[in-house]
Amino acid sequence: MTHADSDRVIFARNPLDMIAHAHAVQVQMxxxxxxxxxxxPDDIDRxxxxxxxxxxxxDLPLHxxxxxxxxxPLLKMRALPDDGLEGILDRLASEHSSDTDFASEIAESLEVLGQGKKSPNPDMLGYxxxxxxxxxxxxxQWENALVMPLARIRLTAEDLDALAASMESNRRQAG
Ligand SMILES: [Fe+2]
Ligand SMILES: [Fe+2]
Structure with a gap:
């Protein structure tokens, strides 16, 4: 199998299914x-x-x-005015930037626990x-309830190809 073939296998699935899978993993997280x-502070699974x-x-910043x-952007282009998505997508995108910052701060504290050390401030970490x-x-929940169902209805086959290509390129850059 060539390198190009193996890349294609990764994205053989509908990219919306990959996003839905990421959401399911995030719920578990x-x-x-x-x-x-x-x-x-004491019962820790390292x-x-x-x-x-x-x-x-x-995973979170990449998602x-x-x-x-x-x-x-694809959904904004395809959504109908009655879909009422514009404000919601802007709000979700603005949550991403604070969540990414907050996630990296929490990750640093969890890495300390993962190395078997104690948290210097367990109350703050719990909070x-x-x-x-x-x-x-x-x-x-918002994305699963509002964004994903509309994406499945509104995005065309070409949009899904563009989404898959973009996700593939995001992973190449990250890797
Ligand atoms: Fe998401
Ligand atoms: Fe999101």
Whole structure:
């Protein structure tokens, strides 16, 4: 199999299914963050902390970039005025930038726990974790309830190709 073939295999699926899968993983990540917060300060699953840290640091910014660079602009172009999406997409995009910053701050603290060290301020970390997962669960719910169903209706086959190509190029740059 050539390099080009293997790239194509990654995106053989509908890119919207890949985004939906990312959302499902994010819901699991939020549940894991709740378990970590509940276990503080002493009942810590180090491996889970390291996994969540990696997800917050690498997967989340890439997903936000997929949405902002491609999914949202395509959907803005195709949405009908009655869809009422314009304000919602802008709000979701503005949440991305604060969530990405907050996620990287939390990831640093979780990496410390992942290395088997104690949190210097478990109360603050618990507060940050809860603030993040409560807010992020709502973000994913909005996207799953409003954005994804409309994307499946409105985006054309060419749009889906463009989305897949953009996601592929985002991963090449990140890798
Ligand atoms: Fe988003
Ligand atoms: Fe999303």
């Amino acid at each position: 939020c549940d894991a963050m709740e378990r970590i917060a509940d276990g503080l 491996r889970l902390c390291a996994q969540v840290a990696a997800c917050l640091q690498f 936000h970039y997929d949405e902002e660079s491609s999914l949202f 940050m974790l809860r603030g993040f997962f409560e807010r992020y669960r709502r973000h994913v």
